[in-house]
Amino acid sequence: MKDRMSRRSFLAASGAVAGTTLLNPLRGAKAEAVFPRVKMQEKIRVALTGTGSRGCGMWGSSLSNDYSAYVEFVGLCDKNQGRVETGKRLIGASCPTYTDFEKMMRQTKPDLLIVTTTDATHHEFIIRGMESGADVITEKPLTTDEKKVQAILDAEKKTGKNCRITFNYRYSPHRAKIWELLKAGEIGELTSADFHWYLDTSHGADYFRRWHRLVACSGSLWVHKASHHFDLLNWWIDSDPETVYALGDLNFYGKNGRYRAENCRSCRHTSECRFYFDIMKDSYYKQLYVDNERYDGYLRDGCVFRDDVDIFDKMAATIRYKNGVQVSYSLTAYSPYEGYRIALNGTKGRIDAWIQESHPVSDVNYDEIVVARNFSRREYIQVPFASSGHGGGDKLLKDQLFLPGTPDPFKQCAGTRDGAFACLVGIAARSSIASGKPVDIAGLTSLQPQAVKEYRRI
């Protein structure tokens, strides 16, 4: 009751404004930032490898439609010759297409390479891209094992080129607000965090239909998905992860199903299976995947109960940071709803935040953060819903990447060091499960965890 009263008074006094005032650093700077480049510089010549869903949507058509004053596509590549042609059409590009990456780099000599292939192949393109003279933007995760991490770090050092990681989760206003509250010392010195992420039986299940179900392709959800979450933790905690102890199991998908087929279109159980997915009803997916199956045999509507699923669907980890912060983390991939809960405990109080993505409460248009101070009242901060993808993060990220001169007040810009530490937590977790022992991140690559995270604007 006391909490409710203080909540109401806070809303009455400050409304949603409290959650928005410091949230969009780009708004003022954008207009001035944009025009100098148009006048003074050529467009950035961009090549993209991996014309799947993310390559075509987040990067392809979006850059073609919304950022065409600053960038132009000079080459598109995919190992699937049909998909690269479909991709070109969906993106609306007029550049040449390739199935031979080296040939694309030789012939087009791009300023910038965007890497949106399957996770386990990122390192090949990041390294060869930099060696060919391009800067690189890669989708997360940076890569899937520690040897590949080291190879990327070495190549960046050797070539002097930059590789930027697209941690779009950092850019959601709700998460930026948490960063801001921590930086402002609102809960004193941060000491521990509880972070629990839930993937539902729609989005979560989709990972088990696709290449993500194989550790060899995705590094498992520890890397493919949780690298987003570990990056958020690294960024909020502002320190490097030092030791990881983890548990994991496959309790729901894969071999746990009562029946299975190779994919939904060839299945006899469609009427009884709650996971039946009719890809033919989705014209975008049909064009991108079904129409190009004949080139590589990839089934986008794979059965979530296939025997070959070798990733975990429930995971838990205890992580210690170099600055002493301890984290309790979990990821569940078969939840009835999608979202997360985070609690950050400090010497003067605690921040609680949560998001329920798939079934949001209908009469609110904001996400909430509760700041509870020891021996004091709680404060409820509302951060309005953002309209673009991934909690508004996708657009803000692209603005920062392509609109010149945009500031970085929340230190959201991420390079290979950030990409490496984010995936090394998941890599260490896999290794901890295999050995039953805690794993030190310092032993995985040449990167040594620091008490205060290094920040470098790229």
Ligand SMILES: NC(=O)c1ccc[n+]([C@@H]2O[C@H](COP(=O)([O-])OP(=O)(O)OC[C@H]3O[C@@H](n4cnc5c(N)ncnc54)[C@H](O)[C@@H]3O)[C@@H](O)[C@H]2O)c1
């Ligand atoms: N940041 C985010 O929120 C977010 C969201 C979705 C996907 N992603 C990332 O984007 C990347 C692509 O994911 P997606 O969902 O588009 O997958 P997808 O399967 O739709 O696309 C991957 C594409 O890469 C191509 N490919 C694979 N290996 C290749 C190779 N050796 N050479 C050339 N092409 C190759 C495939 O043929 C396919 O067209 C992944 O790394 C994924 O983790 C990030």
